[in-house]
Amino acid sequence: MTSQSWRRLVGVALHLGAFAVWTGCGGAVADVRSPKPSSNEPRVVDVATSVAIAREIPSIIRATGTFVADESSDVTPLAGGSVIETPVNVGDVVEARHVVARLDPRNATLDLTHAEAALQQAEAQAQNAKVEAERHATLVESGDISRSTYEKLTTQLATAEAAVAQANARVATAKKAVDDTVIVAPFAGHVSARPVSVGEYLTATSKVVTILRIQPIKLQLQLPESEAGRLRPGMAVRAEVPAHPGVGFRGAVSALNVALDPNSRSMTIEVRFPNTDARLMPGMFATAEINLPAKERAVYVPTTAIAAIANGQSSAVYVIEGTTAHVRVVQTGEAQPGVVRVLAGIEGGAVVATSRLDQLFEGVTVRLAAPAATRTSGSGK
Secondary structure (H helix, E strand, O other): HHHHHHHHHHHHHHHHHHEEEEEEOOOOEOOOOOOOOOOOOEEEEOOEEOOOOOEEEEEEEEEEEEEEEEEEEEEEEOEEEEEOOOOOOOOEEEEEEEEOEEEEHHHHHHHHHHHHHHHHHHHHHHHHHHHHHHHHHHHHHOOOOOHHHHHHHHHHHHHHHHHHHHHHHHHHHHHHHOOOOOOEEOOOEEEEOOOOEEEEEEEEOOOOOOEEEEEEEEEEEEHHHHHHHHHOOEEEEEEEEOOOOOOOOOEEEEOOOOOOOOOOOOOEEEEEEEEOOOOOOOEEEEEEEEEEEEEEEEEEHHHHHHHOOOOOOEEEEEEOOEEEEEEEEEEEEEOOOEEEEEOOOOOOOOOEEEOOOHOOOOOOOOEEOOOOOOOOOOOOO
């Protein structure tokens, strides 16, 4: 909220002259105007006070987002076939190369048997051709046979060796077809879906299982354009999820999307969390705090100094100047044990009332007890 907005809010409140402030201790109403004292109304109110403390705290950007898997793979077969086994179920944890399904290997095995037999035959023919070529090589030198005859034998040897190479290729193809009947996980992770069953016929586009890697896991956050220039990879992040209330998970910014969304003018970033205990799961909603290297000045007052304005949208404190109480509309932030951060409305060092707020109003005379120092944890959290 801008300073102009705050001035407008305070101005409206003072011109109305009768907006009410209540406190949780009694729900009493105090008037901001300076009313005429009556015989039944005390002219002086005894109040306890405290000093608003200002200190440097880490600068934090807050955002919300959703956890997604670090890697996700819809595993498909390399060749078609009928499913004969599905050794994994949804929720199982698998290692890399773990078998997730098997296809009927009979046709592929038969092809491999034929290919191996053809290879043996080709190798035998090539061996015979080699022996003949070597034997005739000496005969050419002695002149017992012509060189053309020898060249014909060497041509036969080259043909036989080419047949061996082709047979080896056919065997390799057949072996791969056999291997392709065994479908394995591409990486270690969790099985999140297994839509196939024994007896189904699969094609090369059929999804067998979905594997998610969630150790580590990523949190995707969207931040406004105004914050984009302050972000850097490696910045520390703390996140909380409703499934584990009060537990802070620690991660670090791992990626910044350099392209902002032209519609929302926001930047998407990724935060990686170790997630060694697998308590964080894809789809979980999270609130996150990104710690920036810069510091910011924060003002804290005791919780007992805060009074909620009756409209329920703002808060107020009574600032004591000399022996007079003055109401200040304030914007509050996060609460710590016993204290509340004031984002706007007062500065550090201000003396604020912490008791009998239901008896105070603008301009009332007060008698002060000794002021107490406001304590903060120093971290803003």
